[in-house]
Amino acid sequence: MSLNKELHRLARKSRLDSLSHHLKTRVEQGLEQRIKLAITGLSRSGKTVFISSFAHHLLQSDLGTSLPFFAASADGRIIAARDLSTGSIQPFPLAKTLDGLRTYPPHWPDSTETLSEICLALRYRRSPGLGRVLGEHATLYIDLIDYPGEWLLDLPLLELTFEQWCQQQRQLFAQAPRASAAQAWLARQHDIDWLAPATDAELAQLSETFRTLLQQLREPPHSLSLLQPGRLLMPGELAGSDLLNLFPILTAFPENPAEAADDSLLVRLQQAYDRYCQDVVRPFYQDHFRHFDRQIVLVDCLKTLNRGRACFNDMQLALNTLLQSFNYGRSGLLRRLFSPRISRVLFAATKADHVTANQHHNLDRFLQLMVESAQRDIRFEHVDTRCLALASVRATQAAEARLDGQHLSCLRGMRKDTGEEIALFPGEVPVELPGDADWNSERFRFVDFAPRPLPAGPLRPEHHIRLDQAADHLLGDLFR
Numbered sequence: 468m469s470l471n472k473e474l475h476r477l478a479r480k481s482r483l484d485s486l487s488h489h490l491k492t493r494v495e496q497g498l499e500q501r502i503k504l505a506i507t508g509l510s511r512s513g514k515t516v517f518i519s520s521f522a523h524h525l526l527q528s529d530l531g532t533s534l535p536f537f538a539a540s541a542d543g544r545i546i547a548a549r550d551l552s553t554g555s556i557q558p559f560p561l562a563k564t565l566d567g568l569r570t571y572p573p574h575w576p577d578s579t580e581t582l583s584e585i586c587l588a589l590r591y592r593r594s595p596g597l598g599r600v601l602g603e604h605a606t607l608y609i610d611l612i613d614y615p616g617e618w619l620l621d622l623p624l625l626e627l628t629f630e631q632w633c634q635q636q637r638q639l640f641a642q643a644p645r646a647s648a649a650q651a652w653l654a655r656q657h658d659i660d661w662l663a664p665a666t667d668a669e670l671a672q673l674s675e676t677f678r679t680l681l682q683q684l685r686e687p688p689h690s691l692s693l694l695q696p697g698r699l700l701m702p703g704e705l706a707g708s709d710l711l712n713l714f715p716i717l718t719a720f721p722e723n724p725a726e727a728a729d730d731s732l733l734v735r736l737q738q739a740y741d742r743y744c745q746d747v748v749r750p751f752y753q754d755h756f757r758h759f760d761r762q763i764v765l766v767d768c769l770k771t772l773n774r775g776r777a778c779f780n781d782m783q784l785a786l787n788t789l790l791q792s793f794n795y796g797r798s799g800l801l802r803r804l805f806s807p808r809i810s811r812v813l814f815a816a817t818k819a820d821h822v823t824a825n826q827h828h829n830l831d832r833f834l835q836l837m838v839e840s841a842q843r844d845i846r847f848e849h850v851d852t853r854c855l856a857l858a859s860v861r862a863t864q865a866a867e868a869r870l871d872g873q874h875l876s877c878l879r880g881m882r883k884d885t886g887e888e889i890a891l892f893p894g895e896v897p898v899e900l901p902g903d904a905d906w907n908s909e910r911f912r913f914v915d916f917a918p919r920p921l922p923a924g925p926l927r928p929e930h931h932i933r934l935d936q937a938a939d940h941l942l943g944d945l946f947r
């Protein structure tokens with residue numbers, strides 16, 4: 468073959484090679500998947516710890532050492548993982564959180580005051596059949612955001628007018644424990660003429676009183692969850708802004724509100740509420756809560772059992788209100804506005820390391836009871852759901868004690884409040900919603916633990932409880 472012909476052949480081959488490479492890349496890119504995983508949970512339910520641990524384990528999932536029930540990792544199909552969020556404007560403080568869990572003594576992350584995001588990329592080997600058609604390798608991008616749980620409870624406001632919101636709040640504040648805790652505030656409201664003109668200073672001062680009340684209701688002994696507006700409790704960048712000057716009218720709503728003067732307190736509150744929904748709540752959800760593909764709902768069942776019936780009922784109401792307004796059905800407001808398509812939901816009872824392993828099944832079951840009606844609604848929309856007890860970071864070790872010649876399963880760890888090393892029998896998780904006798908017996912006393920230090924090197928299965936099953940439920944089907 469002449470040199471010319473040979474060069475021609477090589478040029479054609481190279482063009483074909485590059486075309487084929489190009490096509491292959493395009494096909495791979497076209498099929499690369501980006502999924503947004505919604506981390507949903509009330510304040511202190513364990514969102515930040517979950518995101519940190521989930522990301523930490525996924526970033527090591529190519530090692531195949533810590534997630535035995537996450538098939539893609541256990542089968543050795545994950546080639547490499549990378550954190551792509553360093554260039555983001557609001558990166559999730561993963562390194563800082565992990566440092567806190569590795570130092571001695573290790574500590575849990577601070578509570579979240581603002582929004583942050585993390586994007587992980589998992590490069591994986593396709594399953595053999597598909598690999599031949601689509602190319603051997605693909606990348607899955609996973610977006611997660613972290614934010615204060617308080618903000619989540621603003622979501623239902625998007626579906627309510629000011630008057631409807633006041634009506635809901637009035638019902639809540641008419642019942643224990645709000646009714647007695649808010650006695651002074653309710654008395655003050657009775658003296659207000661809603662139709663009289665109100666100055667900025669009056670509005671700000673009344674809002675401040677309401678904010679103090681919300682703070683009290685959040686703390687023990689009340690420990691309530693359904694507290695709105697959420698930004699009054701966790702203002703983030705809005706601290707000091709007059710966008711936060713608002714509160715609900717808890718007395719009878721004034722008649723003929725349309726006839727009220729523009730400078731009346733009623734109209735000013737109505738406008739403040741509309742502005743809050745429009746300028747604060749809507750952008751938050753529009754920018755961050757649309758196009759979710761999957762969702763994990765984190766619930767701290769054990770803490771709510773500790774805190775008694777009123778707190779339990781309030782948390783259940785808060786959760787159900789919240790999940791209703793996510794509305795997976797066709798007619799939901801959020802779906803209409805932002806059309807999210809959540810195709811998989813995992814309900815997770817967090818901090819399962821606060822009970823012994825033989826109670827995990829009870830905790831699954833108890834969570835199921837807590838979210839039963841929401842789960843049924845979600846399933847009706849053909850969404851795949853599951854309830855699972857897990858611990859993002861396992862803080863306790865199993866131990867055994869002998870009592871009257873019998874073996875008793877116990878836990879060993881360091882108390883979160885005192886740092887003292889303890890071994891205890893944490894008690895049983897009920898498999899039915901507690902009745903009067905259970906609530907009155909002070910039966911539930913689950914203890915909070917400080918974390919055990921995480922290793923600097925590879926993680927192992929004992930560093931979590933069932934995080935791998937969570938990963939498999941949420942992501943497993945994507946590794947095709």
Ligand SMILES: Nc1nc2c(ncn2[C@@H]2O[C@H](COP(=O)(O)OP(=O)(O)O)[C@@H](O)[C@H]2O)c(=O)[nH]1
Nearest residue numbers: 510511512513514515516575818858859860862
């Ligand atoms: N033992 C244990 N405690 C946890 C775990 N996850 C969270 N916690 C506890 O719950 C607290 C709140 O967790 P965090 O993630 O900050 O909650 P967030 O407000 O939903 O972000 C932490 O300070 C820990 O005390 C876990 O996996 N195991």
Ligand SMILES: [Mg+2]
Nearest residue numbers: 514515578579
């Ligand atoms: Mg947090």
